[in-house]
Amino acid sequence: MAKREDHYYRLAKRESFRSRAAYKLQEIDRKFRVIGETDNVLEFGASPGGWTQYVLSVTSGTVLSVDVSPMAPLEHVHFLKGDVMSPELPKKIESMMGSLGLKEFDCIISDAMVHTSGDRSRDHSSSYLLDTRIMEISLYLLKKGGNTVIKQFQGDLTKGFVDTWGKYFSSTRVTTPAASRKHSSEIYVVFSGKL
Template identity: 40%
Template sequence: MKDRQDYYYWKAKKEGYRSRAAYKLKQINAKFEIIKKGYHVLDLGASPGGWSQVAVELGADVVAVDLNPMKPIEGVVFIKGDITKEETKEEIRKIRDKFDVVLCDASPKITGKWDLDHFLSMELAKAAFDIAKEFLKPGGNFVVKLFQGAELEEVVREFKKYFRFKKLHAPPASRKRSAEIYFIGKGFGGKFRPKRD
């Protein structure tokens, strides 16, 4: 398995992170200051919990959501649920109705068919964005993983309308061969009518 030779895989093992993905959020946060101490963070597609661990380290209170179970992390409230379902939103609402940050590092189940994987990734990202629109405080921040492909430009164009600062970014911890890229949105505009590009 190539990943066994992976620098970030071993670093995560050594430093007690649940996944190599923890370093992606560390790098994103160092560059863009997404999470600050005292923030309330909603981590979608959170299992096994690497991003939640980092958010707690940064001083945030975290609500984590995933279809898969997740071992407890101090400072994290976990909801087992599907981010595309209304009942999951209801469960989130019971804990908190507004967050400073919404994160989503979720990947679809990879089929190996490029177009299908890209499409499924876009659907997941749009589901995460629907939750962000509902739960982000005005001025809040949003980070979501996307797979590059035919629909990327259109989806990103829609996301961009809602944020003052917007950028696509591939952190150094992303694998070189990976098609993933992250949309970084800061300064969410709340309920305003999205402005035209």
Template identity: 35%
Template sequence: MASKPGGTGPSGRGLKERVKTANKRSASSTRWLDRQLNDPYVAEARKRGFRSRAAFKLLQLDERFHFLKSGAHVVDLGAAPGGWTQVAAEAVLKKGKGKVVGIDILKMDPVPGAEILHLDFMLEEAPSQLKALLDGDADVVLSDMAASATGHQRTDHLKIMALAETAYAFAAEVLAPGGTFIAKVLQGGATGDLLKELKQDFEEVRHVKPAASRKDSAEIYVVALSFRGRARG
């Protein structure tokens, strides 16, 4: 398990490293490696035992909105490699209380205290299996799911919105009144029917780009707070 978070950002700056271009390495691969080596969040994640720099996005969102409370029940959609699951588990699993359930199509190492389902969330049987693991209402539903980018802005926006809409369809069935829903979207934010639903179902809906989200990334997060509840069949 990662060490207890000592803040929501890098603790200091390291020396910048330069990447030598190998004969068999493409220019894009070299740029990616250079960015990884010199990204302070990558270094800090390694230092704290987090599996990805994405852990800091969730830490920063929670620092602002305070939704990861001790004893809460949390669902992590698109959990691999486990950075968000680690943060959630450390925050809510206290004194034998709380529950963290994650799902991802990719295999990932266990996170102490969390229950992980290795399954494609978009499959018809996935929601029922998640509900069985959750065994009750959720206080928080998180979705950091993302589809493979095509490079075509409109297509990528539609793909990630489809994931966010599916994530919320599930969240609306399991969230307890007062609950929180957070999902990754792209610049432009949640739109259309999803945004309309969120504004009807929650007291507050915000769009946030955490400091840990790379400046050149189009990702932002829709944060929906204080679920009003829905009649469930």
């Protein structure tokens, strides 16, 4: 058996999820109730779409998924190909929101990450920079009371990240889902109830 074909990989195949990552969001959502059943959701780092499929299974709201890589279409999902680090991205998202009749999102989630290098310190820095930009965009587009989930490869800057952005929310939790790979340094920060 190939090394990557673990329990969650096989489960994802069986349940037709595009990626095993879907189980990370499922666990986070079941534990922290992040996505409401009519929430309009914005998602960063969506491709290939496992998280998106999970989101579709819990909300009847509008789903806007963003990724720098292409994503095969999913019914009821609006996809925007764009780079989080591009200064043009917020305008593109707003323009799409306009055509979808949306003013804000109820929930914003991110599983975005550049290819990991294996160097923990470098992966942490890339993840921190990406996440900082995602939080800047999210704070502006998230409604009062809204929730955010964001992945980070943890390191020296993680505590500062959690403290800085946590000030804008009524509660902050840090979690590692069972589906995260054993030796991975990834964590998920759950910011609930935007103030």
